[in-house]
Amino acid sequence: MEFNCLSLFASAGIAETFLEKHGIHVKVSSELLHERVVIYRHLYPNVNMIEGDITNQKTFESVIHEAKSQLCDFLIATPPCQGMSTAGKKLKDDPRNRLIIYVVNAIKRLKPKFVIIENVPEILTTKILVNSSWISIPDYLDNKLGRNYVFNKNKIVNSMNYGVPQSRERCIFLLARKDMKISWEFPEPSNEIITMRMAIGNLPSIDPNVTDISKEERDKLFPEYEQKRLAGLAISPWHCPPRHKLRHVIAMMHTPEGHSAWNNKIYYPTLADGTRSKGYKNTYKRQWWDRPAYTITKYTSRLGSQENGHPGYPIVNSDDEEKRIWSEPRTMTVFELMRLSSLPDNWNIPVETSSNLVREILGEGVPPKLIESALLSLEYELNGRTQI
Numbered sequence: 001m002e003f004n005c006l007s008l009f010a011s012a013g014i015a016e017t018f019l020e021k022h023g024i025h026v027k028v029s030s031e032l033l034h035e036r037v038v039i040y041r042h043l044y045p046n047v048n049m050i051e052g053d054i055t056n057q058k059t060f061e062s063v064i065h066e067a068k069s070q071l072c073d074f075l076i077a078t079p080p081c082q083g084m085s086t087a088g089k090k091l092k093d094d095p096r097n098r099l100i101i102y103v104v105n106a107i108k109r110l111k112p113k114f115v116i117i118e119n120v121p122e123i124l125t126t127k128i129l130v131n132s133s134w135i136s137i138p139d140y141l142d143n144k145l146g147r148n149y150v151f152n153k154n155k156i157v158n159s160m161n162y163g164v165p166q167s168r169e170r171c172i173f174l175l176a177r178k179d180m181k182i183s184w185e186f187p188e189p190s191n192e193i194i195t196m197r198m199a200i201g202n203l204p205s206i207d208p209n210v211t212d213i214s215k216e217e218r219d220k221l222f223p224e225y226e227q228k229r230l231a232g233l234a235i236s237p238w239h240c241p242p243r244h245k246l247r248h249v250i251a252m253m254h255t256p257e258g259h260s261a262w263n264n265k266i267y268y269p270t271l272a273d274g275t276r277s278k279g280y281k282n283t284y285k286r287q288w289w290d291r292p293a294y295t296i297t298k299y300t301s302r303l304g305s306q307e308n309g310h311p312g313y314p315i316v317n318s319d320d321e322e323k324r325i326w327s328e329p330r331t332m333t334v335f336e337l338m339r340l341s342s343l344p345d346n347w348n349i350p351v352e353t354s355s356n357l358v359r360e361i362l363g364e365g366v367p368p369k370l371i372e373s374a375l376l377s378l379e380y381e382l383n384g385r386t387q388i
Contacts, residue, residue: 161189252329
C-alpha cells in the first residue's frame, strides 16, 4: 500500500504517527496555529507544512497546488471539534463547524482515492448553513461526495476497542473512491481492552510539585519527592511532577482509587480561605487501574477538571478517611497521557514545548492507534479480500 497524503488541520501530527509505516506518505500538511506548526515541523521535517488559515483563498490554493504537485491521492482531515463538542458552547452558527466545507472542496479538487475525516460524534447531528439553508454535515457530505465515494456504514467508534488504553468515542468517515471498488470499514471491535494498569502501571511513582509551600514543607510532606522526580526523568523528560496547590493535594491524599474528593467528609476540595468549594462530582476524581482511561481532555493539568486524577496506591488503606492515605495525589504526567493516547514512548516533541500546550494537543488529538486500525482494514481490503 503506497499513497501520497495531504493532511488538513494537522495540528502537531498526532493522527499521522503511524501512517508512514503503512505506506501513507504525508507530503503536504496545513495548520493554522504557529505553536503547533513548530512541533509538526520538528516531527515531520520532510513534509511541506503550509502555515495559515485555510479559509483564506490564497492559503487554500497554495495547499491544493502543492498537493497536486505531489500527486496526493490520500487525504486525512481532523478539523476542530470545539464548535460541536459537548464540552463546548455548541453555538448553532459556530464558524468552526463550517470548516468541513473546505475539506469537501479539497476532496473535489484533488479527487483522492481514500479519505479519512475525524471528529466528535456530535458531527452527525450538527448542521451548517449552506446557500441560506441549514443542512446536517452528514447530508452535506453525501450530497457533495456521494456520487463519487462510498462511505463507511459504522462511523462511531471507541478507541478502547482498537488497542488504545482510553475510552474515547469518535466519529470517523472512511471514504473510498468508487472506482477503487472496495468497501472500507473499521475492523470489528476487539474485546481485548488495555487498562491503565497495563499502560502505565510500570512507571515510577511521582509526587506532585506543591507550588504554594516551601521546599522544606514539601520535603516533609513527600520525603522521596526528589528521588522520585529523578527516577521519572530517567524514563522521560515528560514524566515529571505536575504542579498543584496544597489544599487540592491534601484532599486527593485522602481519596481512594475511583472516587472523588467530593465524597470525603473532612478532606474535600476547598477555596483558598478553607471554605468548601463547588464543582461537578466527576472532578477531583481518581481513575481506575483496571479500566481504560476516561476521555483525555485539554485540561488534564487540573484536578478540578473531569476525572483527571491518577489512580494511586494505598499507603494506609482504611475506611477511616482521616487514617486513609493514597499515593499519587495528582493528575497524570504528560508521559502517562502519551501512553494513554497510544503514542510511542519516543514521541519526539521538542523538550522546550510548554507542557500545557502538549496537554492541549493530546486532549484534542485522535489516538493514532485508532487511525492505524482503519489503515489495517484498508490494507486488508486492497489485498482483494472484499469486492463490491
